[in-house]
Amino acid sequence: MASSLMRLVIDSATEYLYLALYENLQKRDSVYLKGDNNHSETLMVELKRLLEQQGVRPQNLDEIYVGVGPGSYTGVRIGVVVAKILAYSLNIPVYTISSLTLLASSEKSLLIVPYIDARRGYVFASVMRCQEGILTTVNDDAYCNFEELKATVDGTYICAGEPDFAVIYRSQLFVRVDNLHHLAPVYLRKTEAETNLNKG
Amino acid sequence: MKMTKTIYTLAEMEEFARAVAQTLFPGFVLCLSGDLGAGKTTFTQFLGKAMGINEVITSPTFTILKTYKSALDLHHIDAYRLEGVYQDESLEEVIFSHGVTVIEWYEHLLGSLPKDYLSIEIETRDSTTRVLHLEGRGKYGIIVNALSD
Ligand SMILES: Nc1ncnc2c1ncn2[C@@H]1O[C@H](COP(=O)(O)OP(=O)(O)OP(=O)(O)O)[C@@H](O)[C@H]1O
Numbered sequence: 001m002a003s004s005l006m007r008l009v010i011d012s013a014t015e016y017l018y019l020a021l022y023e024n025l026q027k028r029d030s031v032y033l034k035g036d037n038n039h040s041e042t043l044m045v046e047l048k049r050l051l052e053q054q055g056v057r058p059q060n061l062d063e064i065y066v067g068v069g070p071g072s073y074t075g076v077r078i079g080v081v082v083a084k085i086l087a088y089s090l091n092i093p094v095y096t097i098s099s100l101t102l103l104a105s106s107e108k109s110l111l112i113v114p115y116i117d118a119r120r121g122y123v124f125a126s127v128m129r130c131q132e133g134i135l136t137t138v139n140d141d142a143y144c145n146f147e148e149l150k151a152t153v154d155g156t157y158i159c160a161g162e163p164d165f166a167v168i169y170r171s172q173l174f175v176r177v178d179n180l181h182h183l184a185p186v187y188l189r190k191t192e193a194e195t196n197l198n199k200g
Numbered sequence: 201m202k203m204t205k206t207i208y209t210l211a212e213m214e215e216f217a218r219a220v221a222q223t224l225f226p227g228f229v230l231c232l233s234g235d236l237g238a239g240k241t242t243f244t245q246f247l248g249k250a251m252g253i254n255e256v257i258t259s260p261t262f263t264i265l266k267t268y269k270s271a272l273d274l275h276h277i278d279a280y281r282l283e284g285v286y287q288d289e290s291l292e293e294v295i296f297s298h299g300v301t302v303i304e305w306y307e308h309l310l311g312s313l314p315k316d317y318l319s320i321e322i323e324t325r326d327s328t329t330r331v332l333h334l335e336g337r338g339k340y341g342i343i344v345n346a347l348s349d
Pocket residue numbers: 207208209210211213234235236237238239240241242243259304327328329330
């Protein structure tokens with residue numbers, strides 16, 4: 001029965017920790033837990049519990065999907081590291097997903113603006129269209145001023161919501177990682193730090 | 201809002217820290233400056249004690265950050281070694297979290313501070329006398345007010 005794929009989805013880039021176990025596109029179980037900068041403490045505990053409750057051993061996993069940001073600088077790294085270690089030790093493929101796209105998959109309205117607070121009036125955001133359960137990207141992930149964004153884009157703004165991996169999968173909004181060494185978080189904000197540095 | 205207050209003894213410093221502890225709220229950011237040995241860590245120890253933290257608070261000069269669990273978590277940052285860094289995203293997430301953050305040598309982390317915060321410059325006069333220069337930006341203005349009487 002090798003036709004059934006056991007998929008683990010991880011995203012720790014937002015305020016919420018998201019873990020889901022899918023058998024093909026059927027959700028077996030998931031965790032969507034609000035944290036306070038403590039995903040590093042909860043991720044492994046929750047992951048172990050999720051797998052044990054489903055009677056799934058790490059060796060049974062076939063694929064890993066991981067949210068790579070943008071989002072929390074410390075948070076996103078934890079999920080990426082865990083995905084990397086699992087994929088490496090189990091010798092299974094990893095696929096990356098934008099954490100904003102994951103957020104968008106929780107919403108069904110036509111024009112969706114998923115956003116993650118980036119402090120001091122800034123957010124990470126993208127614009128997605130959702131039609132017949134398929135998500136498409138209208139505007140790529142960006143670091144932008146929240147007020148300016150709201151003034152220019154009229155859509156359903158969401159900053160929390162449990163992702164729906166089946167939507168992501170059907171929309172083909174994931175990228176296979178060919179070389180595990182290249183798996184890294186997306187930090188859109190680097191540019192701002194560099195700007196400040198250049199200002200002196 | 202600015203205010204200056206003179207402290208003559210270690211005991212008075214503890215009393216002052218207890219008064220500050222009364223004003224804390226989730227997300228509180230307190231920036232400390234002053235020469236080596238001015239009393240930034242000492243003040244933080246008194247503040248932690250007033251917050252009900254029993255653990256020994258030590259200077260996190262080498263670890264940069266130490267978090268103490270409490271009703272309101274206390275995040276103690278010593279940015280002494282971060283000269284020229286200006287901004288650090290991982291520390292920034294701590295500073296913007298729900299606990300209380302005390303930053304020694306905050307001048308090295310100006311790029312990671314929120315718009316509003318309370319700053320206290322500790323000026324050393326003699327072995328136990330300290331002049332405190334308080335400044336409350338934005339919503340911290342009323343706190344400086346409250347501490348002045
Ligand atoms: N009124 C006072 N308030 C604070 N500290 C005092 C006072 N009187 C004496 N002291 C002493 O001054 C010293 C202050 O040292 P402390 O480590 O707190 O300084 P610091 O500002 O944190 O220095 P650093 O920049 O090295 O971190 C302590 O030994 C403390 O006992």
